[in-house]
Amino acid sequence: MSQRPENSHQAVLLRRLRDDGPVSRAELGETVGLSRSRLAVELDRLTDLSLVESPGLAASRGGRRSAMVGLASDLRFLGVDVGATSVDVAVTDARMRVLDLVSEPVDVRSGPTAVLAVVLDLVGKLRATGVFMDLHGAGVGVPGPVSFRDGVPVAPPIMPGWNQFPVRTVLSQHLGCPVQLDNDVNIMALGEMHAGVARTVQDLLFVKVGTGVGCGIVVDGSVYRGASGSAGDIGHIRVDDDGPVCSCGNTGCLEAHFSGAALARSAVAVARSGRSPLLAERLALAGSLTGADVAVAADAGDAAANELVRDGGRRLGLLLAGLVSFFNPDMVVFGGQVASGLGHPLLAELRSVVYRRSLPLATGNLPIVLSELGAQAGVVGAARLISDEVFSHE
Amino acid sequence: MSQRPENSHQAVLLRRLRDDGPVSRAELGETVGLSRSRLAVELDRLTDLSLVESPGLAASRGGRRSAMVGLASDLRFLGVDVGATSVDVAVTDARMRVLDLVSEPVDVRSGPTAVLAVVLDLVGKLRATGVFMDLHGAGVGVPGPVSFRDGVPVAPPIMPGWNQFPVRTVLSQHLGCPVQLDNDVNIMALGEMHAGVARTVQDLLFVKVGTGVGCGIVVDGSVYRGASGSAGDIGHIRVDDDGPVCSCGNTGCLEAHFSGAALARSAVAVARSGRSPLLAERLALAGSLTGADVAVAADAGDAAANELVRDGGRRLGLLLAGLVSFFNPDMVVFGGQVASGLGHPLLAELRSVVYRRSLPLATGNLPIVLSELGAQAGVVGAARLISDEVFSHE
Numbered sequence: 001m002s003q004r005p006e007n008s009h010q011a012v013l014l015r016r017l018r019d020d021g022p023v024s025r026a027e028l029g030e031t032v033g034l035s036r037s038r039l040a041v042e043l044d045r046l047t048d049l050s051l052v053e054s055p056g057l058a059a060s061r062g063g064r065r066s067a068m069v070g071l072a073s074d075l076r077f078l079g080v081d082v083g084a085t086s087v088d089v090a091v092t093d094a095r096m097r098v099l100d101l102v103s104e105p106v107d108v109r110s111g112p113t114a115v116l117a118v119v120l121d122l123v124g125k126l127r128a129t130g131v132f133m134d135l136h137g138a139g140v141g142v143p144g145p146v147s148f149r150d151g152v153p154v155a156p157p158i159m160p161g162w163n164q165f166p167v168r169t170v171l172s173q174h175l176g177c178p179v180q181l182d183n184d185v186n187i188m189a190l191g192e193m194h195a196g197v198a199r200t201v202q203d204l205l206f207v208k209v210g211t212g213v214g215c216g217i218v219v220d221g222s223v224y225r226g227a228s229g230s231a232g233d234i235g236h237i238r239v240d241d242d243g244p245v246c247s248c249g250n251t252g253c254l255e256a257h258f259s260g261a262a263l264a265r266s267a268v269a270v271a272r273s274g275r276s277p278l279l280a281e282r283l284a285l286a287g288s289l290t291g292a293d294v295a296v297a298a299d300a301g302d303a304a305a306n307e308l309v310r311d312g313g314r315r316l317g318l319l320l321a322g323l324v325s326f327f328n329p330d331m332v333v334f335g336g337q338v339a340s341g342l343g344h345p346l347l348a349e350l351r352s353v354v355y356r357r358s359l360p361l362a363t364g365n366l367p368i369v370l371s372e373l374g375a376q377a378g379v380v381g382a383a384r385l386i387s388d389e390v391f392s393h394e
Numbered sequence: 395m396s397q398r399p400e401n402s403h404q405a406v407l408l409r410r411l412r413d414d415g416p417v418s419r420a421e422l423g424e425t426v427g428l429s430r431s432r433l434a435v436e437l438d439r440l441t442d443l444s445l446v447e448s449p450g451l452a453a454s455r456g457g458r459r460s461a462m463v464g465l466a467s468d469l470r471f472l473g474v475d476v477g478a479t480s481v482d483v484a485v486t487d488a489r490m491r492v493l494d495l496v497s498e499p500v501d502v503r504s505g506p507t508a509v510l511a512v513v514l515d516l517v518g519k520l521r522a523t524g525v526f527m528d529l530h531g532a533g534v535g536v537p538g539p540v541s542f543r544d545g546v547p548v549a550p551p552i553m554p555g556w557n558q559f560p561v562r563t564v565l566s567q568h569l570g571c572p573v574q575l576d577n578d579v580n581i582m583a584l585g586e587m588h589a590g591v592a593r594t595v596q597d598l599l600f601v602k603v604g605t606g607v608g609c610g611i612v613v614d615g616s617v618y619r620g621a622s623g624s625a626g627d628i629g630h631i632r633v634d635d636d637g638p639v640c641s642c643g644n645t646g647c648l649e650a651h652f653s654g655a656a657l658a659r660s661a662v663a664v665a666r667s668g669r670s671p672l673l674a675e676r677l678a679l680a681g682s683l684t685g686a687d688v689a690v691a692a693d694a695g696d697a698a699a700n701e702l703v704r705d706g707g708r709r710l711g712l713l714l715a716g717l718v719s720f721f722n723p724d725m726v727v728f729g730g731q732v733a734s735g736l737g738h739p740l741l742a743e744l745r746s747v748v749y750r751r752s753l754p755l756a757t758g759n760l761p762i763v764l765s766e767l768g769a770q771a772g773v774v775g776a777a778r779l780i781s782d783e784v785f786s787h788e
Contacts, residue, residue: 145755154755155755202621203620203621215720217720217721219613219618220613224613225722226597226721226722226723226756227596227597227722227723227724227756227759227760228722228755228756228758228759229722229755230719230722230753230755230756231720231721231722231756232720232722233719233720233722233753233755233756234716234719234720236719236753237715237716237719237720238712238715238716238751250751318632319716321631321632322628322631322632322713322716323720325624325627325628325630325631326609326611326625326626326627326628326631326717326720326721327620327625327720328619328620328621328622328623328624328625328626328627329620329621330621357632357644359624359627359630361539361548361549361622361623361624361627362620362621362622362624362625362627364622365621365622366621
């Protein structure tokens with residue numbers, strides 16, 4: 001039941017209503033540059049297609065009150081964020097506002113069949129609540145490289161069994177709607193741009209620090225994926241001449257120095273060295289440590305934990321300083337569980353390094369901020385990704 | 395006398411003829427997707443505007459021979475490449491083929507009035523040869539950051555007196571045609587994409603190694619300039635924890651380690667240390683050394699000179715490996731006097747480092763090559779830059 005716009009005027013109208021919400025017909029006509037008669041024709045068709053509706057009359061601007069127009073209130077999109085250890089599934093309205101969200105722990109290494117079964121199970125639960133009848137489209141993010149064109153993961157390091165699995169086709173058949181598949185950082189960047197801190201931004205870097213590290217790149221309001229879809233894969237850029245051996249076989253990679261996994265390793269080392277009674281206590285209690293333990297310890301004033309945060313921030317900051325000089329973004333946003341957990345102490349270190357080491361021209365007006373949507377950035381961005389497709393003409 | 399296309403169909407036709415040359419009307423209609431009658435209308439208007447002409451009949455494809463159509467053979471564009479120590483001015487036809495080129499040594503530090511006087515003098519010389527009557531547009535590149543929107547240099551480090559000077563307005567008034575101003579690396583990237591080794595490429599990095607180092611970034615066939623126009627300014631990215639103090643005040647910058655200026659400094663040090671009789675001899679003869687001397691010495695098998703090339707290539711390569719992982723380009727092109735002079739030994743070192751240190755996904759099909767246009771990349775790209783504007787609608 002997925003109706004699509006029939007021409008580029010209709011596509012522009014739909015995107016405008018998605019991004020800015022209901023407006024009066026008069027205002028809408030002005031902003032998209034359509035004549036009154038042409039606007040009426042296109043809106044009539046979109047109403048016939050059940051894509052827009054008129055929720056009432058606008059406030060008077062002097063003279064006859066113009067009718068309001070907005071996207072149909074029963075349009076529903078699905079946003080799916082497959083993480084390393086859990087899956088989030090959200091239903092949104094046509095403006096990508098989350099109406100309901102369910103999660104379930106699942107190891108991505110259990111393979112596509114098992115994980116997609118969990119996704120479809122969660123979709124069934126959402127359907128049972130009556131929050132949607134039909135889906136207009138579904139966006140999906142996974143924690144690894146993706147061929148966006150083919151809708152399949154490509155040699156994803158932490159997703160055994162997923163290589164070339166036809167995620168888009170399989171989900172599209174089961175859900176009965178168009179599906180797009182992308183890398184998790186790309187959808188987080190899109191989410192933050194659609195409804196978060198980067199709403200007004202054209203050229204954006206979204207850096208995710210979770211178990212690994214990745215970067216979503218937005219150029220002129222669209223995700224930039226590069227020649228083979230691996231753009232933004234910054235986890236294995238060299239930040240040091242030597243250092244711990246990385247999972248990729250090289251030494252000196254960013255991820256081997258600073259990431260959720262690296263932080264957990266360093267925390268255990270610090271705990272065992274006797275330099276942090278607090279981390280030692282948590283290690284004795286839980287048998288292992290994570291980035292979250294470092295965040296708690298740093299927050300409690302633990303000197304060794306704070307040093308780990310500062311050291312990690314400095315290394316990531318130096319790499320980022322180079323990328324900022326190269327890419328000259330409007331904004332840099334940090335997200336992901338580890339970045340959110342470490343919060344402002346990490347941000348302070350990153351800012352200090354980037355502002356000191358990037359070109360003044362590139363940092364003059366550069367906000368370096370934390371994600372506003374946090375854990376919801378992925379599902380909102382996934383819904384937005386597929387809406388870009390279904391609200392387009394050809 | 396600069397006629398512009400009147401609608402987007404005409405703009406598409408003009409660009410198509412610029413990029414691919416004269417074709418039969420039948421073929422042109424097919425590639426741009428216009429009906430026969432609509433094509434006839436638009437081509438008639440473009441003929442009236444003196445922008446296209448019909449040079450004869452095409453070879454038969456079975457049936458009536460279709461008329462050929464091409465850009466008017468008397469359309470002329472100007473490409474101006476202002477370097478640190480000289481100015482190149484070329485006249486091109488509407489396909490950006492260089493018809494005549496003149497150069498003159500001039501120090502960019504003598505300021506905009508003096509340098510633009512040289513440019514206008516060279517234009518006068520070209521006009522005197524009869525190679526053009528009217529100019530359809532002029533593109534200009536300068537060796538420093540530029541506000542593309544305003545057509546002025548912005549705090550360019552090696553161009554005292556040029557900050558905010560209205561280059562575009564002044565030249566436009568004197569030349570009587572539209573003018574665009576850009577950074578020199580951006581126009582070199584455009585030139586290489588228009589007529590050089592990167593003709594089929596969508597996402598490109600063009601790295602210029604001259605006195606300094608800079609990078610032109612092409613995204614989806616267009617120059618990417620970033621939030622404040624400084625994208626690609628990689629000369630001051632940190633490549634080492636310490637190292638020589640850079641002109642910018644920081645330590646460890648790429649330019650302080652590897653650039654024409656750095657190479658000249660290292661060559662003098664090597665010559666004085668007695669490690670290179672060949673460089674010592676050239677130093678004694680000339681009183682100073684340049685990157686070109688290192689190239690000659692390396693070519694002659696001088697071990698110390700070859701070490702300088704390898705060491706520089708390794709440092710630039712390591713930075714580039716990170717940028718390749720981040721940006722995932724279709725191709726990397728090296729140009730500029732120093733890169734061209736050092737040639738394949740430099741290229742070999744760069745390739746070895748990038749292929750070893752970038753993500754396999756990003757380097758799988760990545761050509762790393764030398765500029766094909768060499769010293770003409772700038773003027774061709776400058777002409778192409780302005781043609782993008784005058785062959786557009788609005």
